[in-house]
Amino acid sequence: MQISDCPERAIMEHVTSKWGVMALHVLSDGGSWRFSALRRELENVVSEKMLTQTLRTLERDGFVHRDVKPVIPPHVEYALTPLGKGAANHLVALAHWIEANQPEISQAQQRYDSP
Amino acid sequence: MQISDCPERAIMEHVTSKWGVMALHVLSDGGSWRFSALRRELENVVSEKMLTQTLRTLERDGFVHRDVKPVIPPHVEYALTPLGKGAANHLVALAHWIEANQPEISQAQQRYDSP
Numbered sequence: 025m026q027i028s029d030c031p032e033r034a035i036m037e038h039v040t041s042k043w044g045v046m047a048l049h050v051l052s053d054g055g056s057w058r059f060s061a062l063r064r065e066l067e068n069v070v071s072e073k074m075l076t077q078t079l080r081t082l083e084r085d086g087f088v089h090r091d092v093k094p095v096i097p098p099h100v101e102y103a104l105t106p107l108g109k110g111a112a113n114h115l116v117a118l119a120h121w122i123e124a125n126q127p128e129i130s131q132a133q134q135r136y137d138s139p
Numbered sequence: 140m141q142i143s144d145c146p147e148r149a150i151m152e153h154v155t156s157k158w159g160v161m162a163l164h165v166l167s168d169g170g171s172w173r174f175s176a177l178r179r180e181l182e183n184v185v186s187e188k189m190l191t192q193t194l195r196t197l198e199r200d201g202f203v204h205r206d207v208k209p210v211i212p213p214h215v216e217y218a219l220t221p222l223g224k225g226a227a228n229h230l231v232a233l234a235h236w237i238e239a240n241q242p243e244i245s246q247a248q249q250r251y252d253s254p
Binding site: 031032035036037039040041042045083084085086107110111114115117118119121122123125126128129130131132133135136137 | 146147150151152154155156157160198199200201222225226229230232233234236237238240241243244245246247248250251252
């Protein structure tokens with residue numbers, strides 16, 4: 025992969041951005057999420073502005089579908105597209121791998137930190 | 140995965156950090172890399188300080204082995220550990236997936252951007 029001026033590299037950054045990872049992870053349950061519920065699931069640690077920006081980037085890449093429900097008052101739901109599901113699957117697999125290897129990683133950290 | 144105060148989450152951030160992704164990707168060729176060669180492979184876009192910090196974090200997690208060669212002048216080589224190989228495999232798989240789906244992603248971006 026090239027470093028600069030490369031569309032693949034930009035997409036990698038969208039998918040692996042802090043909130044990109046987390047949003048894709050939550051949406052990977054296959055459901056439709058309202059903005060407020062999604063933000064709550066992220067423990068409100070992410071600002072509204074940052075989550076909006078993250079979802080917009082993922083929508084532009086074709087990973088997230090934004091569905092405006094024609095109700096009063098209108099509300100918006102977010103869900104993964106099949107393409108987004110493909111990207112999210114890799115992040116979920118990585119998260120599972122980290123979870124499974126957490127003891128070994130933790131041991132390495134303790135060895136590194138011990139004088 | 141929990142959002143805050145969670146060791147798995149911290150490791151996910153190390154692995155998916157901008158230069159973490161790139162360093163693991165380069166090292167995933169299985170070879171040993173001198174610092175300067177690794178930095179050159181990253182097109183010198185990353186500062187020495189940032190690359191040092193990235194490699195130190197990955198070394199602490201047990202993903203990267205830092206080998207100080209007892210020669211004069213001494214030099215240092217970096218390589219993936221088996222554990223690091225496991226993490227890197229997921230990133231390489233994601234990169235391949237992005238590459239394979241780049242046309243579809245690009246089309247989605249064009250649709251999004253068209254008025």
